Amino acid sequence: MELKTVIFYVFALIMLVAAVRVITARNPVHAVLFLVLAFFNAGGLWLTLDAEFLAIALVMVYVGAVMVLFLFVVMMLDIDAKRLRQGFWSHMPLAATLGVLMAGEMALVLSSEYFGSASFSGQTMPADYSNTKELGRLLFTDYVYPFELASIILLVAIIAAVMLTLRHRRDVKHLDPAKQIAVKHTDRLRVIQMPAEKEEAE
Amino acid sequence: MESSVLQFFQWFWNLFGLWDWVWSWFEPFWPLVWIIIKIVAIFVPLLLGVAYLTYAERRVIGAMQVRIGPNRVGWWGLLQPIADGLKLFLKEVILPTKADPSLFFVAPALAMAPAVAVWSVVPFFDGGALADVNAGVLFLLAITSLGVYGIIIAGWASNSKYPFLGAMRSAAQMVSYEVSMGLALVCILMVSNSLNLSDIVRAQGQGAMTDAGVGFLSWNWLPLLPMFLVYLISGVAELNRAPFDVVEGESEIVAGHMVEYSGMAFAMFFLAEYANMILVSATVSIFFLGGWLSPFGFLPDGIFWLLAKMSTILFLFLWLRATFPRFRYDQIMRLGWKVFVPLCLIWIPVVGIWMMSPFNIWK
Structure with a gap:
């Protein structure tokens, strides 16, 4: 077996175990950390495909x-695992249907080559081929309008999220840093001249 | 260099007349052994550097505050870091009762591993990187961004108030300053036309100023001066060091995520922090100060220039710590998001227009 194949199986195995643990872990923080592990291994798998930009960007x-x-x-949420599990079995039929549908779709995509509807050519690139450069060229020339459109949609989403949660509280003592810096000692401090008092003779 | 090391081995085994026999079974393992030799050659000086950076920090800040600093252990206190390490090594590692046992011990390793792994792409001299990868800058950004997990997990797994507050602060702060660091690097990528760290250094050794014999004027710090400052300051913030050390602010939350840690587990966080300091000084030197290049044409290039630049930056970090009071938390966030990010976003088009204009100096 080639070394690359061994690496592929190691990454794939860890990723599958981590993915299963994401949905079976009882503690939500553990689930998130397993998701991180799964992402990291997916990045490793992409590296074995010479897609270094996608891997590192992931x-x-x-x-x-x-x-x-x-x-x-997730760390700040007060999650009661017992309450979350209520109604697990009543939601089960719908969730199972959705899951089977998604699995079926993925199977169709992966087996399309087998059924002859599409063909993926496992093309190997020369050593000086830069995945990053090629992606950049495509994004900023051939697909520049979809790319710009996607970024504008993201920008709108960011602004919308900020606007939904932004509340100016009136009782907050807000400081303007520019004003703070511009303060002069004469604004804050008043030196009072006091005549020296004479010590009274006893 | 590989051949000279091999020659040494050949000479050594030939003393016993065993070279042919040794090499016959050793040859398939040689590439692996050679990589391990290189890793050790990076790792051991790094750990020594970390140890003596703690010593330098205490001596330098001591001098700045008109104190003496450690001077009892060994000559001029030079054995102090060894004594500290030994002490930490012998201490008991305490597990708090309500802590999450597995994550509590994973956290120090998660802090330490990225701090060491990043060194694999750092070029120490021309061709002197463990892995001279094409996407080196991306690798650097990706792996350093993993360091925050050690801190967050430590804060959560300790199941205690101050560590948790420290973890929350560090998560927000490190993610914020990564944005401005990344944007500052975009300018570097534009002018050097490469993601390879060695190529970025080589690109700085070209131009009219280098031909005139004053190479230090052609390094990126001068044409990209605002980005240099943004990267340097963001680097300090990313390290959670003074004046951005609210993550472990002693007077507020004792030591942040490290409160519940003791012995070697604590030492791992400490090592990771100082290894990251050395790393940021190395990246600043490589991106902006010309890496291994010599400042003047008549002096040879070499690793000593990189080390000299790194030492200067490290001294600057210590100096900052001794000089500035701690930033308030909202001011840290304001500096990151409202000053640095807009500045970078303006400077990227400026550099782009500059490169397209007839005054382009990066041809």
Whole structure:
């Protein structure tokens, strides 16, 4: 067996175990950390496909930023696991149907080559091929309008999220740093001249 | 270098006349052994550097505050870090009753591992990186962004108030300053046209100023001066060091995420923090100060220039700690999001227009 195949199976095995633990872990913080592990191993799998930009971007964006905020929120939630499990069996039929549908769709995508409806060519690139450069060229030339559109949609979503949660409390003592810096000693301090008092003779 | 090391081994085994026999079964393992030798050659000086950085910090800040600092153990106190390490090694590691036992011990390792792993892409001299990967800058950003997990998990797993507060603060602070660090690096990528750390250094050794013999004027710090400052200050914030050390502010939350840790578990956090300090000084040197390049044309390039630049930056970090009072938390967030991010977002188009104009200096 080739070394690359061994690496693939190691990453794939860890990822599957981590993914199963995400949904079976009782503690939500543990579940999030297993999700992080799954992402990290997915990045490793992409590296074996020579897609170094996607792999590192996955680790940087999802593991390094998104999941940190996820963890941040999950740690602060007061989660009662027992209450969450109520009604598990009544929701089961709907959830199972959805799960089977999704699994079926994924199976169709993966087996499309077998059924002959699409063909993936496992093309190997020369050593000086830069995945990053190629992706950048495609994003900013051929697909520049969809790319810009996606970023504008994201920007709108960010502004909407900020607007929904932004509340100016009136009782907050807000300080303007520019004003703080511009303060002069004469604004705050008044030196009073007091005539020296004479000591009374006893 | 590989061949000279091999020659040494050959000479050594030939003393016993065993070279042919040794090499016959050893040859398939040689690439692996060579990588391990290189890892040790990076790791051991790194740990020594960490140990003596703690000593330097105490001596330098002592001098700045007109104290003496450690001077009892060994000559001029030079054995102090060894004594401290030994002490930490012999201490008991205490597990709090209500802590999450597995995560409590995973956290120090998660803090330490990224701090060490990143060194694999750092080029110490021309061709002197363990892995000269094409996406080196991305790798660096990705792995350093993992360091925050050690702190967050430590804070949560301790199941205690102050560690948790420290973890929350660090999560917000490190994610915020990563944004401005990343944007500052975008300018570097634009002007050097590469994601490879060695290529970024080489790109700084080209241009009219280098030809004129004053190479230090062609390094990125001068044309990208605002980004240099943003990266340097964000680096200090990313390290959770003074004046951005609200994560472990002694006067508020004792030691933040490290409160419940003792012995070697605590030492791991300590090692990770100082290894990260050395790492940030190395990245600042590589991205902005020309890495291994010499400042003047008549002096040779080499690793000593990188080490000299790193020492200067490290001294600056210590100096900052001795000089500035701690930032208030809302001011830290304001500086990151309202000053640095807009500044970077303005400077990226400026550099882009500059590169497209006839005054482009990065051709």
